[in-house]
Amino acid sequence: MSAEALQGDPGLVPGRECGTCHVCCVSLTINEPGLQKPQGYRCRNLQPGQGCTIYATRPPTCREFECGWRKLKWVRESLRPDKSAVLIKLHAEISKTTGQHSMGIAVTLLDASALKAEGLAETVAAAVAADIPVYLHVPGPPGYTASQAKVNDALRHAVVTKDKAALLGILKLARAKGMAGKHVPIVMKPPAG
Ligand code: SF4
Ligand code: SF4
Numbered sequence: 001m002s003a004e005a006l007q008g009d010p011g012l013v014p015g016r017e018c019g020t021c022h023v024c025c026v027s028l029t030i031n032e033p034g035l036q037k038p039q040g041y042r043c044r045n046l047q048p049g050q051g052c053t054i055y056a057t058r059p060p061t062c063r064e065f066e067c068g069w070r071k072l073k074w075v076r077e078s079l080r081p082d083k084s085a086v087l088i089k090l091h092a093e094i095s096k097t098t099g100q101h102s103m104g105i106a107v108t109l110l111d112a113s114a115l116k117a118e119g120l121a122e123t124v125a126a127a128v129a130a131d132i133p134v135y136l137h138v139p140g141p142p143g144y145t146a147s148q149a150k151v152n153d154a155l156r157h158a159v160v161t162k163d164k165a166a167l168l169g170i171l172k173l174a175r176a177k178g179m180a181g182k183h184v185p186i187v188m189k190p191p192a193g
Contacts, residue, residue: 012066013073016080022046023081024065027108027139031188032059038186040142068105074126076119085114088123091135104133106148109175121164124171128152128159136174140183147181149174 025046029039037043045054052058068075068088081087091106105127109115127134134155139146151174158166 012070016070016077018070019080021080021082022051023087023110024067025052025062027087027110028061028065029186030059030061032061035059035061036188038143038188039139039146040144072105074123076123078119079117079123081110084117084120085110086117086120089137091133093133102133104135104150106135106137108137108139108146109171110139115168115172115175120171121167124151124155125159125162125164125167128155136171136178138175138178138181143186144183145186147178147183149178 025043026041027039028037030037030043035043035045043052045052045058047053052062067081068090069079069081071090072088075088078084079086079088087108087110089106089108091104092101093104094101107124114120124134128151131152134151135148136151137146137148151170154170154174155167158164158170
């Protein structure tokens, strides 16, 4: 696998349906005229047993979002977000030196159990081995900003030596560091117009 695996629109992986997963309806920050919700809070339109009650008219943030588990076939099947507590998002970045656009992934470990998720280490290792930028995304408490750090360099030795325990240990430390970092309340600013 190479970084090209992330370029362009990879579409959706056949057979990977959201089903009863609603992780993004809690984890995303939505700041649109019709719906404002900071990360960590369950959307008011998500009702038990019904899913999204405004599905046909849901805001663009919801329409446009598909998580990495749905879009990237090399993300392990076992990492459906509600079953693994791992949320992977595509992460666009622009090189400060060349101005080139590239795609990476942001990996959120929603709680401590995510570190035990089957396929987490293998998925992260595959991305690092392919030089795909990998960011560990650590949300603050509900309503607070997240911290995010690129972990490729920190993980490279563990990937090369195939040391799964070391890789998971580094992710655990990085998550703890991110949780202890600065998180400030998210301020909702409605788009102009
Ligand atoms: S997190 Fe992914 S699988 Fe879960 S509801 Fe959102 S898009 Fe679907
Ligand atoms: S509007 Fe619907 S799809 Fe969007 S976050 Fe709320 S429940 Fe989920």
